[in-house]
Amino acid sequence: MSHSHGTPAEQHAAVIAEIKKVTIILSVLTIVELIIGFAMIGMTSDFLRLAAKGTIVILMMAKAFYIVAYFMHLKHEVKNLIMTIVVPLALFIWFIIAFLADGNSYKNLRNKYDRHYQEQATIKVEKKEHGAKHEGTHEVKPADAHEAPASH
Amino acid sequence: MSTTTTASPTEAKSWGGGKSPFNAEYGKVMMWYFLMSDAFTFGAFLISYGTVRFSTNGWPDPNAVFKSFPFAPEGVNAPLVFVSVMTFILIVSSVTMVLAVQAGKNMDKQGVVRNMILTIIGGIAFLSCQAWEWNHLFHEGAWWGANPFLNADGTASSTNFTNFFFTITGFHGFHVFSGVVINIIMLIMTLMDKFEQRGHYLMIEKAGLYWHFVDLVWVFVFTIFYLL
Structure with a gap:
């Protein structure tokens, strides 16, 4: 104390x-x-x-x-104890910057070179009805080609 | 704890042997290092969530997903309400834990017992809230590999959102569960006078560190999933 x-x-x-x-x-x-x-x-x-x-x-x-x-x-x-805990955690500064920047860069590259992917992100879809859940894999559709015939 | 240490020793002297350089017992130092490694685990989860979110064009709006609470009428739209309750439950249980640790330092067995019971109740209340929320989301069609929520801009979403949500809140909930179990063991040991026999309540302090860490992680999970 x-x-x-x-x-x-x-x-x-x-x-x-x-x-x-x-x-x-x-x-x-x-x-x-x-x-x-x-x-x-x-x-x-x-x-x-x-x-x-x-x-x-x-x-x-x-x-x-x-x-x-x-x-x-x-x-x-004691200060030394604080340092042994806080200093390694400083790695998070690099982790956060590096990974978020990488994610952002991946998104930009994909939007630039994969037109289909980019178009998917502009197509609005209807929300699914409630009820009858978890009965098949078709319940939730990822952004795939079948979802949006307008893109063909 | 000791009030006899008046002169602060130099660095060389504190590592010269004959005294505890960190002025902390072994178990406490190791608990800190465990928590540091656990922080990296949670950090890795949350950063991967952030990375995937940054690499995706659309993302569901948390206010449109987490908008109900128990006994709410159908179709209620009350974003952030229930999770605020959960957050305050965890903060309050963290406060009672500090009070338990403090009572232990004063060798106040009754104070330890009372505050440990309150902490355990808080932990169970939090777990109950989380169980309700998981159950509610499951019945809305959300689960690992299933995401009924559209992106905020009305485009089709991927299952990343629910996968991360259930994985990270599940991992945190598992920590809360472990913390409640540890706290119950501490309560039983206190009631059996184990710490009175040892002459100190340092175990309560170590359990307290773990419990505060669980609260700390929730600060991040709550902010990142529900607010950002």
Whole structure:
């Protein structure tokens, strides 16, 4: 308990106060996330949607920080222990950038060189009826040629 | 825990032997490394979800998929409502877990028992919510290999969406289930005075780390599947 001094009773009170504070922060962050999530329903502007998603990701990271730092108590551990855990996780920075960029590049290349694939993404289909589920593989059709005769 | 450590030792001294360099017991350090490896597993799942989503032209709108809740009238349109409840259940159970760990540090057996029971109830409540949601989606026609939901722009969707959803929430749900089992074992051990005999409640702390990790993963799963 390096973050509090005094008698055990005072330390205990300090820890409980910290738990309360973090609980309130996590709740507020979640509520803000949900407000943004509701605001995104029906939002048509691509820029606004992207900004909302970016904000949600930042709030998500803030929540993760508070859980790990305070609930899991990592903030009050020895610095070397923190480093052995946090530094390897920095690999995620590269993972996320590399894989998402690769996925995006694959989509762009496919749309460019596979016209059929690209056309599929512009054809609207009817939603299936409810009921009689899970009875065959024809229930759900991927974007295949039979779905859209207009493309022939 | 100890208040006697006044002078902070230099790096060389802390690794010079005779003391715990990380000032943490072996089991706790190993729990941290296990959780780190588990974070990579979940990270791999979520990043592959992101990669597939980035490589696909259309994707279902989560608000059109997750829009019901138990005892809701037919055709209700209430996106985000049920998953908010699930999120708050998990946050609250994480808070009661912290309180249990704190009670353990004070050798307060009654406090540990009370908060562990609350944590277990929270975990079971979360699992029940997830079971309802899976069941609901299954009856809408969603499962591994079956996706009744169209893309947000009305084009035909692939089964990637449901495959990832059931795999990742299933893997997380399995972690919640394991956490509830671990917490029940901790509760039984507390009731049997195992930790009183040992003179410390460090096991509760390690179970707590695991439980917070489950909450942490849900923060990511919730955001990525339901909000983005």
